Amino acid sequence: MVLIPYDLKVEFSPLRLKKGDERPVEMRVKVRNLDSEENLTSVVVEIPKTVGFDRTGFVNRKEIRIGKMLPNEEKDFKVDLYSHTKTEQGSYRIRIIANKHYRGYSHILSNAVKEATLRIV
Numbered sequence: 001m002v003l004i005p006y007d008l009k010v011e012f013s014p015l016r017l018k019k020g021d022e023r024p025v026e027m028r029v030k031v032r033n034l035d036s037e038e039n040l041t042s043v044v045v046e047i048p049k050t051v052g053f054d055r056t057g058f059v060n061r062k063e064i065r066i067g068k069m070l071p072n073e074e075k076d077f078k079v080d081l082y083s084h085t086k087t088e089q090g091s092y093r094i095r096i097i098a099n100k101h102y103r104g105y106s107h108i109l110s111n112a113v114k115e116a117t118l119r120i121v
Contacts, residue, residue: 005039006098007032008114016119017051019087024080025118031076031098033069040101041066045079048092051118057084065105081118091119 009030017025033039042065053059066075081094099111 003110004112005033005035005100005110006041006112007034008096008098008112010094010096010114010116012116012118016121017081017083017087019083019089019120021083022055024082027079027081027094027116027118029077029079029096030074031066031069032074033071035100036071038071039069040103040105041069041075042099042101042105043077044097044099046095046097047081048094050087050090050092050120051094052082052084053080055082055084057082057086083120087120089120091117094118 011028013026045062047060053062094116096114097111100109102109
């Protein structure tokens with residue numbers, strides 16, 4: 001068993017979100033299981049109130065249940081980030097948390113946290 005169960009990588013395409021633009025920034029998250037055993041995995045993405053997962057911007061926390069990951073297995077997924085009426089220019093932190101669960105998604109054994117910076121112009 002390792003102390004940090006996951007390796008997280010984050011990429012943005014395009015690199016910046018334009019204020020008032022209807023096109024989202026695509027955030028790609030890659031998760032690798034560093035543990036020597038199979039893990040039940042979920043990833044939580046927390047964004048500031050100035051960004052949204054859709055055009056309304058009401059939700060600023062999203063959980064993606066990945067399921068079981070084999071040792072050294074890597075999975076990736078995409079999350080779209082949108083600007084909305086509260087969007088202001090600047091640099092904002094996005095927090096990504098990969099959770100290792102026990103028996104079900106209600107119990108967390110350990111996690112790995114990664115912070116990424118999204119620029120809004």
